[in-house]
Amino acid sequence: MENYLEFIKKAWRDFVENGNLNPFIKPIIAESWKRCKKFGVDPMGGVGKVLSKDLLELRIKENEELISIAHPIMENIYSMVAGSGFVIILVDKDGYLIDVIGDEEVMERAVELNFVKGALWTEKAVGTNAIGTSLFTDKPVQVIGAEHYCITHHSWTCSAAPIHDEEGNIIGCLDMSGSCYKAHPHTLGIVLAGAYSIEKQLALMRSHKLINATFDSISEGMIITDENLQVKKANDMAAKILGLTLEEILKVDIKDLLRDVNLVNTVLKSGNPYYDIDCNFYVKDKRIACSVNAVPVVSNKKSIGIVITFREAKYIHNVVNRVVGYKATYRFEDIITRNEEMKRIIESAKRAALSDCNILIEGESGTGKELFAQAIHNYSRRAQGPFVAVNCASLPRELVESELFGYEKGAFTGALKEGHPGKFELADGGTIFLDEIGELPLDLQSKLLRVLDNKRITRIGGTYEKRLNVRIIAATNRNLREEVERKNFRGDLYYRLNVINIKLPRLVERKEDIELLAHYFIDRLNHKNVAHPKILSKEYIEKLKNYDWPGNVRELQNAIERSYYLCEGDVITEEYLPDNILRNAKMGKMNLDSVLPFETLEKENVKNALLNCKGNVNRAAELLNISRATMYRKIRKYNIDLKSIKMNQNEIFN
Structure with a gap:
């Protein structure tokens, strides 16, 4: 080792002083020396610059995950070399020292070179060294003695290995430094194993974090x-x-x-x-x-x-509600009307929607009871909840209870083994619309009353009462008050449902809306068939106005759609109306022309009676089945001249 240290020192001096590069220098060291010369690194320097306290704290915070993983591994490595004069260093991807563990005497020597937390240890900053060269080349490196470019490091040996994330990016470096006389190839092996362990622990921790985040999300x-x-x-x-x-x-x-x-x-x-x-x-x-x-x-x-x-x-x-369409689509803005009474009803319905009271909607078929129910739901605080509509008349009598209240598994033959929620459960948090409530059997009416009273349901075959938060809107085309008198509907249920009453008028009572609705339906059809728009003729509109519409808005919509699809031209004429509408519209117009005001008829009757009785008021009153005093009031009211009648009983008064 001493011979190598002498050789490398002479080779370093020859390179620094004369620019000669010994061919026996390790290639990784030779390339680093050339870079340092190009960078303008002072070979007589080598003291690292240290970050301020605030910047060091920020850098440590940015790398706290890496430090938390690496520190226990560094302690484990140090436990194997403690007392041997080595220091274990963790460096971030930019070359700043962020964690240091080592022997006290070595740490004191390291302080002289600013080889401490916060120091920058790249090739550009301090010349060839294991940390800077490893980060630059992305390879494990051992640098011994004068292999360091700066003379102040010649008494040191350092071994470093880069640390990567899962994508292979360098996120730091692990280094082990000590006296150059204690350099050993095994040192680099220890550091390399440590860096590999940090990488695996980091990947494992991130995997655990990902799993935990997934687990909790x-x-x-x-x-x-x-x-x-x-x-x-x-x-x-x-x-x-x-x-x-x-x-x-x-x-x-x-x-x-x-x-x-x-x-x-x-x-x-x-x-x-x-x-x-x-x-x-x-x-x-x-x-x-x-x-x-x-x-x-x-x-x-x-x-x-x-x-x-x-x-x-x-x-x-x-x-389930979203999938099967338990959602209200209509709003009050969708109700088309010019009728003042209808506008008043809409305002009343809006006020009712803001309460949580049960509502009873009365009206003939086709007047828009479900449209109002949906609009009330969407205007209420329950708008985000389900809207479940049930037609009580369409449910088979034996299935009404299970459909409304559900059943437990094995409740009856043919029941699903998992049980089945009823419509009330599906409407929890929202609104249930019970259409044609008057068709509900009496025995089911009592069960519905119990639900209204305690806000709980019990499935068929179950013993547990489930508390519900459901708003009930009921609708009927019957006169429920009369049904109560006939004992066909429970009075107590009627009053529980009829907290707020909305009575919808027939279409014939809002005739100003007929033309408005007709154009609305045509516009909607034209929107679906933009290539062939159609309009309604004036004669067609007149026929619509002269018809009584027993099927109300629904019948009007059906008539418009029928005419639209039958007509091949651009103008829909009266010939495309259904025969019954065309025929009844004509009759209605003809009868209307022959109708006389009531007072005109009464005046003619009084005159004729007096003429037939030759001006005798008593006999004329008997003939009309009214009192003598009433007869005189009629004579005064219609300004009838009795003298003229008596003089000429054949005169016809005009």
Whole structure:
């Protein structure tokens, strides 16, 4: 070693003083010397510049992950070389020292060269050295004695290896420095092994962080147990769903938490996964309905634990609602009208929407009861919740209860083995629209009344009452008050539903809207068929206005669509109207021309009676079946001249 130290010192002096490069110098050192000369490094210098305290703290903070991983490995290396005169250095990717461990006497020597935390140790800063050369070449390097470009380092030996991230980028360097007389090839091997360990630990830690971030970011609750069903890990969502802290979950007995499932027999012993199990978590006297997956963790063909994932049933219901379209699409702005009464009804409906009261909407078929129900939902605080519409008349009598309130598994023959939520459960947090409520059987009316009273439902075959937050909007085309009098509808249910009443007028009562709606429907059809727009003729519009529309807006829409698709031209004329509308519109117009005001008819009757009775008021009153006093009032009202009647009983008064 001494011979090599003398040789390298002479070769260094020859290069520095004369520019001669000995061919026996190691290539990596020779190239570094040439770079240092090009950089203008002073071979008589070599004292590193040190960052200010604030900048050093900032750099350490930027590299705290690297330091936290590397420091224990540095301590482990130092434990093997303690007392031998070496110092272990961690450097960041820019060449700044960010962690130092070493013998006290070596540390004192290092201070003389500013070989301390915060010092910059690149080739440009202090010439050829293991740290700077390793960072520049991205290779492990050992530099001994005068191989250092600066004379102040000639008494040192240093071995360094770069540290990479998972993508192969240099993120730092590990170095081991000491007296040049203690240089040994094994030193570089130790450093290289240390750098490799840091890389692997860093990758492992980042992998754990990624797994933990994924574990905590998934939308399902997750609990992991060992083979003894001891909880080993749980995520934040599990804590949120169960209303427990993570520490509390680690202490809980999973068999008490999940009483409805025998995890030992169904999962651990069988080794089979179970998916979409509807069961309850029992937490602090609460029951939380969830959909659960339980998957065994298998090693060497043996179950060593279980991964349990779960979601609240109400979350599943929200997903189902979105998929099957349990959503209100109409708003009050979608209601087309010029009618003042209709505008008043809309304003009343808006005020009703802001409350949480039950609403009863009355009106004939086709007047827009569901449109109003959807608009009320979208105007309310429940707009983000589901809107579930149920037509009570369309449900088979034997299925009404199960459809509304759901059933538990095995509740009856043909029931799904997982059970089934009812429409009220699916509407939790939103609105349920019970259309044609008057068709609901009496026995179901009493159960609905109970739900209205206590806000809870019990599935068929179940014993547990589930609390719900549902707003009820009911609708009917019947006169429910008359149905109550006829004992066809429960009076107590009627009053519970009829907290706020909205009565929708027939289309014939809002005739100013007929033309408006007709143009609206045509515009909507033209929007779908932009290549062939069509318009309505004046005669067509007149026929629409002269029809009574027993099917209301729905019938009008159907008539417009029929005419639109039958007409091949650009102008839709009356010939494309359905025959019944065309015929009844003509009759309506003809009858209208023959109708006389009531007072005109009454005046003619009084005159004719007096003429027939030759001006005798008493006999005329008897003929009209009215009193003598009333007859005189009519004579005065219509200014009838009795004298003229008596003089000429055949005169016809005009």
